[in-house]
Amino acid sequence: MRVKGLAVAATTVAAGVGGVLAYTVTRVQGRAAGDVSDYLGSSPRGARPVVVAGASIVRGRASVDFVQILRERFPSRDFVNAGVNGNVAWELLQRLDPVIACRPAQVIILIGTNDVQAMLSADATREVRESKHLPEDPSLGWYAACMSEIVTRLRAADASVGLCSLPPIGQDLDAPVNVMVREVNAVIRGVCEASGAAYLPVYEHLTEMLASQGATRGPAWTGSWAPGVASLVEHFALGRSYDAIALARGWILSPDGVHMDSTGAGIIADVAADWLERQSSTE
Numbered sequence: 001m002r003v004k005g006l007a008v009a010a011t012t013v014a015a016g017v018g019g020v021l022a023y024t025v026t027r028v029q030g031r032a033a034g035d036v037s038d039y040l041g042s043s044p045r046g047a048r049p050v051v052v053a054g055a056s057i058v059r060g061r062a063s064v065d066f067v068q069i070l071r072e073r074f075p076s077r078d079f080v081n082a083g084v085n086g087n088v089a090w091e092l093l094q095r096l097d098p099v100i101a102c103r104p105a106q107v108i109i110l111i112g113t114n115d116v117q118a119m120l121s122a123d124a125t126r127e128v129r130e131s132k133h134l135p136e137d138p139s140l141g142w143y144a145a146c147m148s149e150i151v152t153r154l155r156a157a158d159a160s161v162g163l164c165s166l167p168p169i170g171q172d173l174d175a176p177v178n179v180m181v182r183e184v185n186a187v188i189r190g191v192c193e194a195s196g197a198a199y200l201p202v203y204e205h206l207t208e209m210l211a212s213q214g215a216t217r218g219p220a221w222t223g224s225w226a227p228g229v230a231s232l233v234e235h236f237a238l239g240r241s242y243d244a245i246a247l248a249r250g251w252i253l254s255p256d257g258v259h260m261d262s263t264g265a266g267i268i269a270d271v272a273a274d275w276l277e278r279q280s281s282t283e
Contacts (some may be wrong), residue, residue, distance in 0.1 A: 003087055015176070016251075017066070018169070020279055021229075023057045023236065023237060024237055027061070027232075028061045028062050028236065029085065030061055032058075032060055032083055033065065033068060033081060034078075034081050035066070035080070036082050036101075036102060039080045039102050040102060046077075047077065049079065049103075049104050050079050050108065051108070052079060052081055052083070052108045052109075052272070053082035053092055053108070054082070054083050054111040055083060055084060055088075055092075055110075056085040058083030059081065059083030059084060059085055059112055062232060062256075062259045063260040063264075063265060064242050064265035065261050065265065066260065066265035066266070066268045067079055067267050067280075069265060070273060073269065073273055074273070080104070082095075082098075088114045088128070088132065088134070089112060089147055090135075092111050096150060096154070098281055100153065100159075104154075104159045106275075106279055107159045107160070108164065108275070109161065110164035110166070112147075112184050113166055114128075116166065116177065116180050117169075117177070119138050141188055144187045144190065147188065147191045148191050148194065151191060151196075154263065160279055161195075161198065162199075162272070162275045163191065163192055163199060163200060164200045164202040165188055165189070165202045166184055167202055167206050167253070167268075168207055168253075170219065170222075170254065171215050171217070171218055171251065171253075172216070172218050172221070173210070175220050177223075181203065190252055200271050201271060202267070202268050205267050205270065205271055209252065209253065209263065209267060213252050220257075221257040221258065227257060228256040231245050234255075241262075242261045246261040247260075
């Protein structure tokens with residue numbers, strides 16, 4: 001009877017854990033506030049909107065929502081959230097038509113963190129290519145080509161484009177993943193110089209914050225999925241803020257080393273707002 005009772009208890013625990021994970025996945029995959037579908041189905045207020053496009057940091061479900069911060073700073077503007085969890089640059093390129101259909105005046109793009117992770121090893125490259133059915137292996141050259149085509153198409157649609165440099169991954173700036181982040185950021189700067197897009201220095205401002213706190217040598221991002229899953233469970237199932245999760249783990253900008261707490265999101269919003277204000281002053 002004891003063995004049977006333990007088996008029942010184990011099954012119950014497993015079911016409970018599975019239920020929590022299923023609930024968490026449902027919540028994190030929820031629609032972004034003010035997404036493309038919402039905007040295209042609404043009655044715009046007249047002025048052309050700002051579209052913010054990218055992956056999960058933009059979507060604002062696994063992260064503090066910096067697009068919402070921008071809405072609060074510019075209440076007279078419409079902001080469209082075109083973030084999709086897990087996207088690489090090629091995937092954003094494939095879904096650009098609905099973004100263009102919003103007739104944006106400005107487009108802010110923050111994408112490439114998933115590309116970085118896909119380029120860290122041959123195994124990661126193979127896994128990402130197979131799971132996403134990509135037409136070629138993730139590489140710096142392909143990322144540059146995708147970003148260049150994205151900018152070309154948006155500018156042809158009469159949108160001003162700002163490309164954000166990528167945030168650091170983890171707080172060890174000398175780690176291999178952040179060497180790759182800087183290589184990708186050099187690609188982004190090159191695309192901006194060649195295309196006329198604006199370079200928005202997100203990485204630079206975030207790392208200045210880390211340096212001011214003496215936090216550039218750790219904790220490091222390990223590549224494990226566990227901290228991200230734990231952060232999401234704590235946030236959605238236990239109701240903890242991303243700030244509280246980050247603080248408990250010793251992170252300055254992030255609850256899991258990848259996504260943003262309110263400090264990180266606020267800095268990204270500052271950089272984007274500065275560009276939008278300069279855009280307004282020249283119109």
